[in-house]
Amino acid sequence: MASPASHLKYQWIGLISSTAASIWILVKIIPELTQPGAVWVIAASVICAFYCSDLLSGIVHWIFDRYGTEDFPILGPSIIKSFRDHHKDPQSICGHNFIVTNGDTCIASLPLLACGLILNPADQLFWVSLFLFTSIGGFLTNQFHSWAHEDSPPKIAILLQKTGLILSPEHHAKHHSGEYDSNYCITNGRMNALLESTQILQRIEEVVPPTVKKNSLSSK
Ligand SMILES: [Zn+2]
Ligand SMILES: [Zn+2]
Numbered sequence: 324m325a326s327p328a329s330h331l332k333y334q335w336i337g338l339i340s341s342t343a344a345s346i347w348i349l350v351k352i353i354p355e356l357t358q359p360g361a362v363w364v365i366a367a368s369v370i371c372a373f374y375c376s377d378l379l380s381g382i383v384h385w386i387f388d389r390y391g392t393e394d395f396p397i398l399g400p401s402i403i404k405s406f407r408d409h410h411k412d413p414q415s416i417c418g419h420n421f422i423v424t425n426g427d428t429c430i431a432s433l434p435l436l437a438c439g440l441i442l443n444p445a446d447q448l449f450w451v452s453l454f455l456f457t458s459i460g461g462f463l464t465n466q467f468h469s470w471a472h473e474d475s476p477p478k479i480a481i482l483l484q485k486t487g488l489i490l491s492p493e494h495h496a497k498h499h500s501g502e503y504d505s506n507y508c509i510t511n512g513r514m515n516a517l518l519e520s521t522q523i524l525q526r527i528e529e530v531v532p533p534t535v536k537k538n539s540l541s542s543k
Contacts (some may be wrong), residue, residue, distance in 0.1 A: 327499060330401045334426020341429040341462060344436035348444075348455045355444045368452035371487075374514055375453065376460025381508030381515065383431070385524050387504060389533035407535075410503055416465070417473045428465050432458035460510050463489075468509045471495040487511065 355361055387406040393399045405427075409416060416424070439454035469487040470480040484491040490512050497506040497515075506515045507524070518524055 331426070333430060336434065337426055337430035338422060341432050341436060341458070344433070344440060345455060345459065346501030348439045348451060349438065351444050352448070352451060352455070355448050358448065361448060362447050365452045368449050369456050369468050372453055372460055373511065375457045376464065377508045377510040378518075379457070379461055380464045380510040380515040381460065381518055383525075384507040384509055388507065389528065389535050391534060410499070413472050413484065413499055416469045419469070424465050424469055425462060428462050432462045435461065464510045467511070468495070471509075487513070 327494075328540070330377075352365075358364075384406070387398075387403050388410075391399065391403045393404040393407065395403055405416075415513045428458065435454045435458040438452050439458070444451040467480075467483075470476040470484070471490045471492045472495075473480075480489070483489040488511060490509050494506070494512040494515070495509065498509075504525075505519055508514045508518065
């Protein structure tokens with residue numbers, strides 16, 4: 324089982340690695356801004372990343388809410404347990420420092436950044452930018468989630484929540500009502516409409532039965 328201290332070490336490695344990779348990608352992108360239409364390509368990638376990061380947050384959240392156990396190797400004690408504990412005590416994620424709040428999402432964003440590093444922005448500008456901005460959205464997901472639970476979030480968070488750019492408390496409350504079986508997206512919540520209208524996750528659960536029963540997800 325990973326101790327909190329050893330997990331914190333991995334979170335720091337994730338933060339340093341993801342920051343270095345993001346800067347590296349930016350350094351590769353900047354010279355391409357002289358390409359005709361490059362600004363529009365990047366703007367389009369940012370819009371797509373807004374939705375992609377939210378969709379990824381929903382899929383990851385759904386997997387860790389519904390599958391696996393707290394004694395699952397590596398992920399169980401650190402990641403899966405935190406998702407399950409969050410339902411029992413939603414406000415326990417508030418008040419953590421930056422690394423504890425965002426360290427795990429830094430680690431999770433590394434595969435996206437690796438894709439951005441592999442591609443050449445000279446002829447794959449949209450995709451390199453998409454991977455970069457999706458990873459940034461993913462990296463900040465737990466920060467936005469935490470703000471949605473705080474009684475007094477920062478003013479900038481309230482502004483972003485009201486404009487719909489990040490997850491609002493009202494929207495996220497839908498996940499914490501009932502049996503935690505809907506509205507899994509937690510970056511900005513925009514993709515929940517698609518997932519809930521298609522019931523795609525629930526259809527997958529019919530084929531691959533969850534290891535966690537719904538009533539065991541309910542808060543105490
Ligand atoms: Zn949940
Ligand atoms: Zn929550």
